[in-house]
Amino acid sequence: MKKIAVYPGSFDPVTNGHIDLIKRTLGIVDELIVAVVKDSGKKPLFSVEERMAMLKEVTKDLENVRIDSFDELLVDYARKLGAKTIIRGLRAISDFEYEFQMALMNRKLSKEIETVFMMPSAKYSYLSSSMIKEVVSFGGSLCDLVPKVVEERLKEKLAKK
Amino acid sequence: MKKIAVYPGSFDPVTNGHIDLIKRTLGIVDELIVAVVKDSGKKPLFSVEERMAMLKEVTKDLENVRIDSFDELLVDYARKLGAKTIIRGLRAISDFEYEFQMALMNRKLSKEIETVFMMPSAKYSYLSSSMIKEVVSFGGSLCDLVPKVVEERLKEKLAKK
Amino acid sequence: MKKIAVYPGSFDPVTNGHIDLIKRTLGIVDELIVAVVKDSGKKPLFSVEERMAMLKEVTKDLENVRIDSFDELLVDYARKLGAKTIIRGLRAISDFEYEFQMALMNRKLSKEIETVFMMPSAKYSYLSSSMIKEVVSFGGSLCDLVPKVVEERLKEKLAKK
Amino acid sequence: MKKIAVYPGSFDPVTNGHIDLIKRTLGIVDELIVAVVKDSGKKPLFSVEERMAMLKEVTKDLENVRIDSFDELLVDYARKLGAKTIIRGLRAISDFEYEFQMALMNRKLSKEIETVFMMPSAKYSYLSSSMIKEVVSFGGSLCDLVPKVVEERLKEKLAKK
Amino acid sequence: MKKIAVYPGSFDPVTNGHIDLIKRTLGIVDELIVAVVKDSGKKPLFSVEERMAMLKEVTKDLENVRIDSFDELLVDYARKLGAKTIIRGLRAISDFEYEFQMALMNRKLSKEIETVFMMPSAKYSYLSSSMIKEVVSFGGSLCDLVPKVVEERLKEKLAKK
Amino acid sequence: MKKIAVYPGSFDPVTNGHIDLIKRTLGIVDELIVAVVKDSGKKPLFSVEERMAMLKEVTKDLENVRIDSFDELLVDYARKLGAKTIIRGLRAISDFEYEFQMALMNRKLSKEIETVFMMPSAKYSYLSSSMIKEVVSFGGSLCDLVPKVVEERLKEKLAKK
Numbered sequence: 001m002k003k004i005a006v007y008p009g010s011f012d013p014v015t016n017g018h019i020d021l022i023k024r025t026l027g028i029v030d031e032l033i034v035a036v037v038k039d040s041g042k043k044p045l046f047s048v049e050e051r052m053a054m055l056k057e058v059t060k061d062l063e064n065v066r067i068d069s070f071d072e073l074l075v076d077y078a079r080k081l082g083a084k085t086i087i088r089g090l091r092a093i094s095d096f097e098y099e100f101q102m103a104l105m106n107r108k109l110s111k112e113i114e115t116v117f118m119m120p121s122a123k124y125s126y127l128s129s130s131m132i133k134e135v136v137s138f139g140g141s142l143c144d145l146v147p148k149v150v151e152e153r154l155k156e157k158l159a160k161k
Numbered sequence: 162m163k164k165i166a167v168y169p170g171s172f173d174p175v176t177n178g179h180i181d182l183i184k185r186t187l188g189i190v191d192e193l194i195v196a197v198v199k200d201s202g203k204k205p206l207f208s209v210e211e212r213m214a215m216l217k218e219v220t221k222d223l224e225n226v227r228i229d230s231f232d233e234l235l236v237d238y239a240r241k242l243g244a245k246t247i248i249r250g251l252r253a254i255s256d257f258e259y260e261f262q263m264a265l266m267n268r269k270l271s272k273e274i275e276t277v278f279m280m281p282s283a284k285y286s287y288l289s290s291s292m293i294k295e296v297v298s299f300g301g302s303l304c305d306l307v308p309k310v311v312e313e314r315l316k317e318k319l320a321k322k
Numbered sequence: 323m324k325k326i327a328v329y330p331g332s333f334d335p336v337t338n339g340h341i342d343l344i345k346r347t348l349g350i351v352d353e354l355i356v357a358v359v360k361d362s363g364k365k366p367l368f369s370v371e372e373r374m375a376m377l378k379e380v381t382k383d384l385e386n387v388r389i390d391s392f393d394e395l396l397v398d399y400a401r402k403l404g405a406k407t408i409i410r411g412l413r414a415i416s417d418f419e420y421e422f423q424m425a426l427m428n429r430k431l432s433k434e435i436e437t438v439f440m441m442p443s444a445k446y447s448y449l450s451s452s453m454i455k456e457v458v459s460f461g462g463s464l465c466d467l468v469p470k471v472v473e474e475r476l477k478e479k480l481a482k483k
Numbered sequence: 484m485k486k487i488a489v490y491p492g493s494f495d496p497v498t499n500g501h502i503d504l505i506k507r508t509l510g511i512v513d514e515l516i517v518a519v520v521k522d523s524g525k526k527p528l529f530s531v532e533e534r535m536a537m538l539k540e541v542t543k544d545l546e547n548v549r550i551d552s553f554d555e556l557l558v559d560y561a562r563k564l565g566a567k568t569i570i571r572g573l574r575a576i577s578d579f580e581y582e583f584q585m586a587l588m589n590r591k592l593s594k595e596i597e598t599v600f601m602m603p604s605a606k607y608s609y610l611s612s613s614m615i616k617e618v619v620s621f622g623g624s625l626c627d628l629v630p631k632v633v634e635e636r637l638k639e640k641l642a643k644k
Numbered sequence: 645m646k647k648i649a650v651y652p653g654s655f656d657p658v659t660n661g662h663i664d665l666i667k668r669t670l671g672i673v674d675e676l677i678v679a680v681v682k683d684s685g686k687k688p689l690f691s692v693e694e695r696m697a698m699l700k701e702v703t704k705d706l707e708n709v710r711i712d713s714f715d716e717l718l719v720d721y722a723r724k725l726g727a728k729t730i731i732r733g734l735r736a737i738s739d740f741e742y743e744f745q746m747a748l749m750n751r752k753l754s755k756e757i758e759t760v761f762m763m764p765s766a767k768y769s770y771l772s773s774s775m776i777k778e779v780v781s782f783g784g785s786l787c788d789l790v791p792k793v794v795e796e797r798l799k800e801k802l803a804k805k
Numbered sequence: 806m807k808k809i810a811v812y813p814g815s816f817d818p819v820t821n822g823h824i825d826l827i828k829r830t831l832g833i834v835d836e837l838i839v840a841v842v843k844d845s846g847k848k849p850l851f852s853v854e855e856r857m858a859m860l861k862e863v864t865k866d867l868e869n870v871r872i873d874s875f876d877e878l879l880v881d882y883a884r885k886l887g888a889k890t891i892i893r894g895l896r897a898i899s900d901f902e903y904e905f906q907m908a909l910m911n912r913k914l915s916k917e918i919e920t921v922f923m924m925p926s927a928k929y930s931y932l933s934s935s936m937i938k939e940v941v942s943f944g945g946s947l948c949d950l951v952p953k954v955v956e957e958r959l960k961e962k963l964a965k966k
Contacts, residue, residue, distance in 0.1 A: 275510055
């Protein structure tokens with residue numbers, strides 16, 4: 001049976017840490033759906049459409065990756081797709097506890113869906129979308145931290161502000 | 162001398178994890194005052210009166226439990242009640258540090274009042290009022306996580322929105 | 323391509339927490355090799371053969387599980403088996419850091435092999451082989467914590483001492 | 484009903500941190516039994532009798548404290564004494580996880596006995612019996628860290644070596 | 645060569661914990677610039693000018709300390725000053741991860757500037773500017789936690805509200 | 806005044822992570838004494854003399870670094886050298902608590918000596934002397950993890966066993 005997994009997140013915007021994780025995940029699943037959360041409570045910098053467009057652009061050469069978005073309980077969304085696995089990255093202890101609480105709650109809501117944790121490359125362990133936005137807002141350089149296309153959109157977006 | 166303890170919190174709304182902790186605490190104190198914090202900085206879903214009503218409903222069969230609210234320094238409130246003990250639940254490491262800082266500050270503010278930490282049942286370790294609200298807002302089922310009366314009020318409240 | 327994973331450990335002895343993890347892993351891989359580490363530095367209670375025998379007994383009804391042992395670098399062992407994935411359970415923060423250091427070292431030693439972290443059931447989060455041995459040595463009951471066959475072997479072993 | 488609690492530990496030797504915790508606990512229980520673990524796996528510096536003698540000496544002016552030792556499952560020992568509460572100190576995160584695993588295991592072994600966590604004074608947060616022994620072995624001064632009688636016994640003991 | 649260091653922060657307001665850290669740092673650097681972050685995202689209680697005035701007042705007897713503010717990338721600011729060292733205090737684990745991510749990002753942005761971590765006195769480990777504001781807003785006493793001048797300004801500021 | 810610092814440790818053997826930290830520290834002190842602890846309780850693989858010889862070899866091109874060993878209280882040793890600063894590396898949370906307890910104890914033993922924490926390069930965050938020994942004992946390759954001279958000595962040493 002085809003192994004389908006969902007990698008949910010805000011991706012506001014996608015970083016090289018996310019891309020690293022997507023590539024690692026492709027080694028263990030047959031198809032990966034990268035799914036932008038429509039309403040995560042936080043006010044995003046990019047719209048859902050912009051975030052999906054950037055994700056599509058940076059994953060266009062990867063087979064078996066699909067970009068989508070969702071606006072419902074994650075386990076309900078996964079069930080509709082036929083996905084049995086939720087992928088989450090763990091960079092640090094502070095991720096760990098929140099992620100475990102989410103995973104235990106999701107297991108409570110749906111017994112058939114399992115959360116699997118992947119570890120990004122150590123060189124991206126300090127990388128988060130919010131730090132990226134802070135650095136760009138002060139004019140710092142992002143080489144090696146986000147794809148070129150994302151750096152351009154970030155500069156456009158922050159120039160308008 | 163009668164041992165009185167205060168269990169302060171937002172209880173927005175009360176969960177089965179809170180009720181589990183209340184029951185465990187009754188084994189070590191003579192009277193427990195469950196005290197809703199009036200202004201905790203966060204915008205609550207339920208009013209103080211609604212939160213107290215739900216707490217009263219779900220603890221009505223427990224002896225030696227009283228529901229109250231307060232709007233002053235916790236140690237001043239405890240002193241007025243004749244309570245020498247503050248009860249706090251520890252679910253996870255992330256609780257631990259905040260709780261320790263609060264307990265050390267309270268000890269600084271009042272030497273006679275001691276904070277005591279209780280551990281909820283492992284099956285509630287992933288449970289928080291904010292997760293409950295998120296799950297209900299997406300139509301997820303809460304069986305076993307909150308009392309029936311709380312589930313009903315949550316649905317009413319979120320339907321109005 | 324068949325997805326093969328290795329779940330290495332001491333299994334001295336196997337607990338219900340390990341079995342829970344094995345079952346969860348079967349949902350995401352095609353074949354799972356549970357591999358007893360021959361020399362882990364610690365003096366074990368059971369021999370490698372005894373540990374493998376107990377693992378075989380308790381997994382005999384599970385398809386796609388094989389029991390083995392190894393005495394070399396984990397990544398070399400995995401490569402020989404054609405396994406691309408190492409499975410590790412994360413119960414707590416203290417696991418987290420050691421496991422991450424191991425996973426990063428293994429990634430350094432072999433780029434093709436990825437470590438994947440699974441979360442056992444919350445009800446086994448406090449369970450470890452060393453606690454099991456301590457409880458049995460004092461005559462405590464192990465119901466629900468280890469399979470019946472393991473409880474018997476533990477009592478035989480500790481009676482001989 | 485009289486509230487009896489057990490505070491188990493190695494006390495090899497008792498420090499001012501332990502004494503601080505004993506005093507704080509007396510505010511919430513009617514009787515406290517400080518219980519030396521007979522066999523904790525580690526090779527102790529002082530015999531059980533020596534450790535009990537020091538504990539008796541330093542608590543002789545405290546009412547409602549009794550010194551004892553035990554060599555069985557903690558929950559069985561507590562039950563015999565009629566104690567419903569186990570007292571444990573939490574100094575740091577590293578304590579936290581071990582203590583939680585122990586408390587969850589004890590709850591599994593006996594539903595009626597609850598573990599309660601107390602926080603020592605911040606000024607003793609860095610204090611452990613093993614650090615005390617290390618400092619004394621190099622001739623460092625222990626003023627404020629252990630009672631005078633303990634400092635003397637430590638020097639006698641380490642001089643003989 | 646003169647060793648210049650920057651100690652950046654919100655200082656909203658400065659506490660005795662900050663002052664303790666400033667004094668400790670003077671033992672390892674030749675000049676220390678305490679630098680108020682102009683825009684940290686959070687809405688401050690005191691203006692940048694008020695925060696700088698309080699810092700100047702409480703450090704007026706310390707040699708080799710200068711008070712400044714900045715509104716750019718921290719590494720760019722440090723470079724202009726000729727500072728090679730960023731000073732940060734670590735009170736607790738929760739500080740640790742955020743601080744490490746910041747330090748790794750700053751190292752990425754500028755290889756020549758090193759972050760150095762200092763530990764405040766244990767008696768200030770529970771102290772944060774936000775707790776200070778909470779205690780004052782409820783009329784609690786701040787003796788020993790902030791300098792007298794800061795306590796006065798806090799009371800003036802909160803009385804106006 | 807000349808700023809002298811001590812970097813104490815087992816260095817059994819020195820790794821590229823240690824060397825990275827030594828180089829970073831040279832940016833903030835005038836002289837660094839790398840000091841091998843003579844008796845750390847653990848049975849070492851290399852003798853004190855062998856460990857010092859390797860340290861001398863790998864730091865021979867660094868100015869202002871001196872290699873030494875000590876067998877007394879660290880603060881007494883630092884005082885004799887005229888060192889006011891102890892340097893420690895923090896790689897992970899598990900380091901953090903032990904290091905903080907040590908630093909607080911050292912501050913108790915000597916008020917004039919301050920501990921300063923440095924962060925190694927992220928690429929060495931998973932590196933420890935004990936993992937190095939484990940990898941070599943199984944014939945794994947150490948390229949980039951230890952200097953060439955250390956790899957040779959490790960192979961000689963482990964071949965003799």
